[in-house]
Amino acid sequence: MKTIIKNIDPANIDMEIIEEFGKMLARGETVIFPTETVYGLGANALDEEAASKIYKAKGRPSDNPLLVHVADIDDVEALVEVIDDKAKLLMEKFWPGPLTILFNKKDIIPDRTSGGLKTVAIRMPSDEIARKLIRASKVPIAAPSANISGKPSPTKAEHIIKDMDGRVNGILVANDCNFGVESTIIDLSGEYPLILRPGCITLEMLRQVLGRVEIDPSLMSAKDNIRAKAPGMKYKHYSPDAQVYIVAGEEKNRIKKINELIEENSKKGLKSGVLCMKKNSDQYNCKTFNLGESYEEAAHNLFDELIKLDQEGIDIAYAESFEENGVGLAIMNRLKKSAAYRIIEV
Numbered sequence: 001m002k003t004i005i006k007n008i009d010p011a012n013i014d015m016e017i018i019e020e021f022g023k024m025l026a027r028g029e030t031v032i033f034p035t036e037t038v039y040g041l042g043a044n045a046l047d048e049e050a051a052s053k054i055y056k057a058k059g060r061p062s063d064n065p066l067l068v069h070v071a072d073i074d075d076v077e078a079l080v081e082v083i084d085d086k087a088k089l090l091m092e093k094f095w096p097g098p099l100t101i102l103f104n105k106k107d108i109i110p111d112r113t114s115g116g117l118k119t120v121a122i123r124m125p126s127d128e129i130a131r132k133l134i135r136a137s138k139v140p141i142a143a144p145s146a147n148i149s150g151k152p153s154p155t156k157a158e159h160i161i162k163d164m165d166g167r168v169n170g171i172l173v174a175n176d177c178n179f180g181v182e183s184t185i186i187d188l189s190g191e192y193p194l195i196l197r198p199g200c201i202t203l204e205m206l207r208q209v210l211g212r213v214e215i216d217p218s219l220m221s222a223k224d225n226i227r228a229k230a231p232g233m234k235y236k237h238y239s240p241d242a243q244v245y246i247v248a249g250e251e252k253n254r255i256k257k258i259n260e261l262i263e264e265n266s267k268k269g270l271k272s273g274v275l276c277m278k279k280n281s282d283q284y285n286c287k288t289f290n291l292g293e294s295y296e297e298a299a300h301n302l303f304d305e306l307i308k309l310d311q312e313g314i315d316i317a318y319a320e321s322f323e324e325n326g327v328g329l330a331i332m333n334r335l336k337k338s339a340a341y342r343i344i345e346v
């Protein structure tokens, strides 16, 4: 397939390009576009055949439902049974932005989009290119992250062009994504709201608006992970070819332990790498992958650095652990999955 690739400047959005790509989506074609979280691989959410193309391009299991993107709050009504008060509150407070809300779907959403579920996950991105594109297409856009299934989500255009050129009809190339981890997913259907995937809209922020909110308990351990309520959270995910381990414990001990492991690996001819905060990057006797100076920066950089592990031919990577609060919860969730829940406690 010939992929049309166009650059677009977020500071000066070229509406001719937006119209061209919007028409591609309206015709049932696939387009990769930027959002504030990660790049999405989009197609018409109401068109079963178009949605099928997404699964094919990603190599995604067909029971994993797609997330639907809208340009405006008013677009939700046509897609869902009811918008209850809690959902209204969240939409007012956090949309446009990186929060995905589950609703009971109307029949207009085909099974191919919802993965056969009765619910549909909807979000309204804050990225202006994304919203203008959805508006130009005149349909809701189903768009999972634009990675090959199982790999880290793409936050930079170079990731996408490498993996997806030839697999989709169009790629809109813009700046790097802002948040870097995918949207928070919330399910309001139970006794209390449940976070199915942590993201940059944090548990603390959601509790401020809704009161009691909990995290899907199956996200916390490998054993329970097969029961994750968001189907995509149970699959092998965010996995570079390198074997990743999280190292937890007091910083001084952690650095010592990692350096011992690096030495053992090098005796076996294995190349080590460390995913660490900038302040520690000269503490390790191997190549380091710098996550930045704050949790926000680490979220922004995480997928890019995971992708770089493979580009550098790393066999075994150690990741410094993060406190599991605020954005740290989202970072640790992605890290645990990329490490297949292997954690070394020191």
Ligand code: TXA
Binding pocket: 035, 037, 038, 039, 040, 041, 064, 065, 066, 067, 098, 100, 102, 114, 117, 119, 120, 121, 143, 144, 145, 146, 181, 182, 183, 184, 185, 196, 229, 230, 231, 232, 233
């Ligand atoms: O930030 C994001 O959310 C990005 C950008 C592109 O918007 N999208 C994204 O999509 O991360 P995806 O498909 O990679 O992840 C969506 C997750 C999957 O784990 C999927 O299983 C879950 O949402 N999901 C979708 N619909 C669902 C539903 N009806 N019930 C439960 N989980 C659902």
Ligand code: MG
Binding pocket: 144, 145, 153, 232
């Ligand atoms: Mg994904």
